[in-house]
Amino acid sequence: MIKKALIYVVCFTIGLYALRYLHWKGLLTQKQGYYAKYRTAFLEKNDFDVLFLGSSRVAMHYNTALFDSLTGSNSFNLSLSGATPRVSLAVLKAYLQNSALPKCILLETDLHNVNVDGDIMEFNNYFPFFKNKTLLDEFDKIDPRMKYFYYNAFYSWPYTGYRNLNTSLHSWLGINGKIDDRFYKGYVRNDYENGSCLKLAKPYTAGFTAMNGKCFQEIITFCKQNNIQLILVSSPMFAGGKIDLLNKQQIVTIVDAYAEINELQHWNLSSTPYCNQRGLFIDHFHMNYKGARLFTSKLAYLYSNNCQKNALNP
């Protein structure tokens, strides 16, 4: 009886790890989409000139194709959903494990998000990429379950979710997912129009947590030490309806102070006139394709005029 039970347990465990291997393999070999982006960022050797760092706002606002065509640079959108300064720092370090130092980093200040730390949003998406030791270590510092997730299939499977499985299956079958072809070098095009998802969230105030403030400063210091030009960017937030983030101006002032102390540029585009145009936004924090084009053009213009010369020919 015990022998039989033991055989079942062993077979079950081997099967569980084998299934996880196949699942991860599917995700790691995705041709286009989120996982292809993470593969490029964390597992491949890259030599990008410009990196865009921040949350899903960066993913949707910073159109890499347009930026490259307007500035002649080779940029990559290194954004992660819900990334706080703490997560962005971890992502940057993980990226640099395999890749060369960029010449310039545009760091999105994500004014709405600086009051959150300790969370890695959708962390289950990154399990297969923990082959990148730095990513694993850095994420584990934020959430100490990460190493258990990586090494223990019994623990990681319940957090996987059917959406991930579906993506892996698509990858194995060589079929593109619905939004996979909207990706280009980390940028994801979003075609929703006329603020179709605009819903007023509960109004709130945000402020830098001590940890986010520390990590924000750490990114600045890191860039200084490695001779990387860092630009702080506050990209547009919808201002055509009631405002969710009540103390936006207060946070902008704090970011300005960071910029001044560290002799950085802060391009505050969070309140440009087109922020009132509903047709450019998906929701209060995210722009659609049209909005992203407009914003990226402005960004490229600023970049060409203010720092391209220095960044590309230091």
Added chain:
Amino acid sequence: MLFNSLIFTVFLPIVFIGYWIIPQRFRNYFLLIASYYFYFTYNPYFLLLLIGTSAFDFWCAKQIQNVPDRKKLYLYLSIVSNIGVLAAFKYSAFFFNSGVQLINNASGSSYSLMESLIIPAGLSFYTLQSLSYTIDVYRGKYKPNDTLYDFLLYVSFFPHMVAGPIVRYNTLMPQLKAVSYFKNIDWGSLARLTIWGYFKKMVIADNLSEVVTQVFNEPQYYNGFQFLLAGAMFVIQVYCDLSGYSDIATGVAKLFNINLSLNWRRPLLSSSLQEFWTRNHISITTWFRDYLYIGLGGNRVSYTRWMFNIFLVFLISGLWHGANFTFVIWGAMHGTMYLLEIFVKKTFPSFKAPRMIGWLYLLSFHTLSLIAFRANSTADLSYMYRHIFSTEFFGHNVFSLFQSGSQCWMLFFLCLFLFVKEFNEEFALINRFPLLYKNLKPAFYMILVWILFMIGDFNANTFIYFQF
């Protein structure tokens, strides 16, 4: 403590090991303490209520035997105490608020409503179980010769205490008293029941719940077809949730060599409502039959009274499920349809619908009635029925209730899988190939656990019947 919570995975092995290493004569005491601890984790104060009501029923049963002249009085005392506790916690706010609303509507005044009380976990189950004992003693079915500890354990045995199955005295007590041996544990059926139970709950029911909850909580965003679809999904969710709990409870009880009674016999494969109620939640159905329906005179009364008895039992069973008019409507719908079936059977004795037609009829009716069961209020229910039975049946995008295509496909395959398994059990299909059956069985259950790990919901969602 829920069966699908992390703490239960610690609690169960401790109780299991403790039970088998201590001497036989102390085992039931140990099991009683473990059961009370299990209940204590829900709400410590309500543990006193559980002990109090069961001890009082035990005393009543003793008095019924010791003072035969006044046995009716002690029976009534037991009934009043149990129903009283149920009424106080579960129905007081409902009846009070219904009365106040009537007065407010009639007089235009605005008396304030009462806040609902917290209902002790499993109250509806353990009161019925305890009550069945005193009624049976009163009817002379058993003699109350047990010790108080035995009786307390009978009521509070942790695998089934909170959400059934309601086990009769003559099923459970002899097993609790018998000498049990470790070697007699039926590991095979224990594993099969538990795995299938967890699969039904955490994979099928919890994944369906994501869609169902969203539709029933915000009906204004959906159309008639989507209500029907959500209703059909709720049919499967309820079945998987409740039968999943019963299967886990039965499997867990087997760790202590206790066999709980069969509670579900593939009710969704029934072809009539009468058949459905012989297969669905059997322990509750038989309780209502034995202690309420028969108490009302059963079928040994006039034809009209008999019909009334049946209808009343359904109404009360509806109300037993929850203090809300939606449950009463559900009970009334089932009562009416049950009586209609009797009428058709009596008027056209030779009529027999093909099984497939019967099955489709049953599923359609059950779906419609469970929409009433699940609706949050009568206003929501009326809104849903109006959209189902109107020209606005189809909206723009009927599948918009799913978050993604993958969710839709996953739920479809899970439901299909459930029906294939049930169908196979019903007609013993694979048993016709014994060699295949023997070899495939372990692999099949291993695959179930893999799927459980892969797409199961590990958020320790409560079981639906906990609210009752």
